[in-house]
Amino acid sequence: MENLIIFVLAAFIGVEILTKVPQTLHTPLMSGANAISGITMVGALVTAGMVGTPVAKWLGALALMVATINVVGGFLVTDRMLKMFTRKPRPPRDD
Amino acid sequence: MYTVIALAYLVSACLFILGLKRLQSPVTARRGNQMAALGMLVAVIATLFLYEILTPVEMIAATVVGGGIGAVLARRVEMTSMPELVAVFNGFGGLASALVASAEVARYFSETPAAAEAVTGGAPPLAPLTLTLAVTVAASVLIGTVTFSGSFVAFAKLKGLVSGQPAQFLGMRALTVLLLLGVAAAIGLILYGAYVFAEDSAFLMGGLLGLGGLALILGIFLVIPIGGADMPVVVALLNSYSGLAAAATGFVLDNIVLIISGTLVGVSGLMLTRIMCDAMNRSLWNVLLGGFGGADDDDGPDVEGTTGGTVRETSPADTAILLTYAEQVVIIPGYGMAVAQAQHQVHELAEVLEARGVTVKYGIHPVAGRMPGHMNVLLAEANVSYDQLYEMDEINPEFPNTDVSLVIGANDVVNPAARTKKGSPIYGMPILDADASDTVVVLKRSLRPGYSGVENDLFYNDNTRMLFGDAKESVGELTTEVKALG
Numbered sequence: 358m359e360n361l362i363i364f365v366l367a368a369f370i371g372v373e374i375l376t377k378v379p380q381t382l383h384t385p386l387m388s389g390a391n392a393i394s395g396i397t398m399v400g401a402l403v404t405a406g407m408v409g410t411p412v413a414k415w416l417g418a419l420a421l422m423v424a425t426i427n428v429v430g431g432f433l434v435t436d437r438m439l440k441m442f443t444r445k446p447r448p449p450r451d452d
Numbered sequence: 453m454y455t456v457i458a459l460a461y462l463v464s465a466c467l468f469i470l471g472l473k474r475l476q477s478p479v480t481a482r483r484g485n486q487m488a489a490l491g492m493l494v495a496v497i498a499t500l501f502l503y504e505i506l507t508p509v510e511m512i513a514a515t516v517v518g519g520g521i522g523a524v525l526a527r528r529v530e531m532t533s534m535p536e537l538v539a540v541f542n543g544f545g546g547l548a549s550a551l552v553a554s555a556e557v558a559r560y561f562s563e564t565p566a567a568a569e570a571v572t573g574g575a576p577p578l579a580p581l582t583l584t585l586a587v588t589v590a591a592s593v594l595i596g597t598v599t600f601s602g603s604f605v606a607f608a609k610l611k612g613l614v615s616g617q618p619a620q621f622l623g624m625r626a627l628t629v630l631l632l633l634g635v636a637a638a639i640g641l642i643l644y645g646a647y648v649f650a651e652d653s654a655f656l657m658g659g660l661l662g663l664g665g666l667a668l669i670l671g672i673f674l675v676i677p678i679g680g681a682d683m684p685v686v687v688a689l690l691n692s693y694s695g696l697a698a699a700a701t702g703f704v705l706d707n708i709v710l711i712i713s714g715t716l717v718g719v720s721g722l723m724l725t726r727i728m729c730d731a732m733n734r735s736l737w738n739v740l741l742g743g744f745g746g747a748d749d750d751d752g753p754d755v756e757g758t759t760g761g762t763v764r765e766t767s768p769a770d771t772a773i774l775l776t777y778a779e780q781v782v783i784i785p786g787y788g789m790a791v792a793q794a795q796h797q798v799h800e801l802a803e804v805l806e807a808r809g810v811t812v813k814y815g816i817h818p819v820a821g822r823m824p825g826h827m828n829v830l831l832a833e834a835n836v837s838y839d840q841l842y843e844m845d846e847i848n849p850e851f852p853n854t855d856v857s858l859v860i861g862a863n864d865v866v867n868p869a870a871r872t873k874k875g876s877p878i879y880g881m882p883i884l885d886a887d888a889s890d891t892v893v894v895l896k897r898s899l900r901p902g903y904s905g906v907e908n909d910l911f912y913n914d915n916t917r918m919l920f921g922d923a924k925e926s927v928g929e930l931t932t933e934v935k936a937l938g
Binding site for chain 2: 360363364367368370371372374375376377378379380381382383384385386387388389390391392393394395396397398399400401402403404405406410411412413414415416417418419420421422423424425426427428429430431432433434435436437438439440441442443444445
């Protein structure tokens with residue numbers, strides 16, 4: 358039940374924050390959000406890290422690898438994009 | 453012990469929220485992304501240290517390999533291929549969630565409750581296999597797997613490995629309905645299997661495998677009928693699914709930080725999906741049913757000049773004169789600019805014009821390109837200052853004061869038929885009012901209609917000039933001509 362409450366409240370926070378993201382940043386928003394959804398990595402760490410259940414461990418290890426691609430790749434590529442969004446001074450005019 | 457972990461998760465959830473909030477402005481966005489990354493680090497470290505995870509070798513290997521692949525992908529990717537990369541990442545996110553949920557279920561198969569307590573180290577004990585848990589597992593596997601296979605179809609379409617045309621065959625919808633029924637049956641089997649698990653575990657196993665397999669096919673069937681230019685909607689929606697899959701996994705593991713971050717991502721994707729649909733004046737349902745458009749189809753709408761007008765062709769030299777003596781020029785980029793990789797040439801032209809005192813602005817339609825914000829990223833890559841990039845609502849009032857609108861590889865988003873022609877497939881779609889400017893110059897390879905298959909009335913207007921050719925070459929020639937004017 359608490360989980361459901363957290364889910365709904367997080368959705369409200371999300372709407373509140375994300376609707377104000379300008380169109381110009383929608384691609385970095387997607388790739389950044391993608392990296393955040395790699396949070397499954399945490400779940401993968403728990404399942405991969407356990408002894409005694411080989412199937413769970415290997416499924417978890419595979420999940421961990423895939424989720425890490427998402428996390429590392431997602432944050433890095435978002436940073437690469439955001440680095441490019443700069444405000445440049447206008448070039449000097451001839452007249 | 454668990455309190456410390458919960459606190460660490462709370463910290464990382466807060467960092468995610470604050471990080472996303474900083475994406476509200478390009479000034480703070482980079483810092484925001486770094487905060488989110490820090491949040492991830494906190495969550496991972498807390499999990500590692502506090503659960504006393506026992507088999508580090510496999511985990512280190514998995515992390516290093518995964519991290520390496522991620523870093524290489526992030527560094528190597530061309531900005532024009534960003535939609536493909538985002539699609540792939542969506543797919544991985546979904547896959548990871550489905551795998552984690554499966555791994556959690558696998559524990560029930562190989563552990564007796566007593567053994568579980570003895571061997572799991574600091575890992576959380578197994579919750580009883582309730583119906584609620586079964587529902588969340590089913591949701592996680594279903595959403596995660598559909599996201600995975602759907603994303604890779606989207607990737608293949610974006611990459612051009614599969615035709616971007618909406619693919620449909622006879623009985624496809626019936627087959628999709630059958631698949632959905634199969635999915636429902638598999639979920640029923642999972643619930644029943646959880647109920648009788650102690651006596652017979654085969655039902656749960658069968659249900660899960662069935663659900664995984666069906667979901668894999670379903671993901672393909674859901675994306676394949678959708679055409680290339682509707683990919684912004686698809687990519688945004690799959691982005692949302694990948695978040696929802698993580699949230700569902702959070703329910704399975706009873707893990708707060710997974711629920712919060714998964715939900716944030718889910719909301720983000722849904723919001724983008726809605727913006728994209730609104731910008732095309734189509735319902736999400738209409739997009740998902742697919743089959744819209746098909747510019748290269750022979751059986752598409754009448755390609756002959758339905759407006760019956762004539763087209764006025766122009767040359768780079770004439771256009772250069774127009775541009776040089778303009779006070780304000782608005783550049784309208786579309787997918788054609790991305791295909792031609794012309795963004796750097798466009799920026800060079802803009803700089804040359806600005807040096808001659810012309811005000812240059814960019815008007816960007818929400819669905820220009822193949823994913824939300826696609827044009828903005830390309831132009832940012834070409835060093836265009838972000839304060840020159842205008843959204844549709846900001847730029848539309850400017851057109852009456854604009855001397856020249858330069859349409860580069862865009863089509864449907866400037867078609868006045870959207871305003872005037874009832875019954876046109878694009879009627880009601882909000883467009884950039886380029887036709888309100890004094891002169892419109894359209895850079896295009898041919899007169900072929902855009903994605904919607906609708907003839908573009910703009911091309912036949914009295915104040916429109918067509919500059920045929922590859923966008924990159926044409927823009928390059930324009931720059932040379934402007935420079936030659938001294």
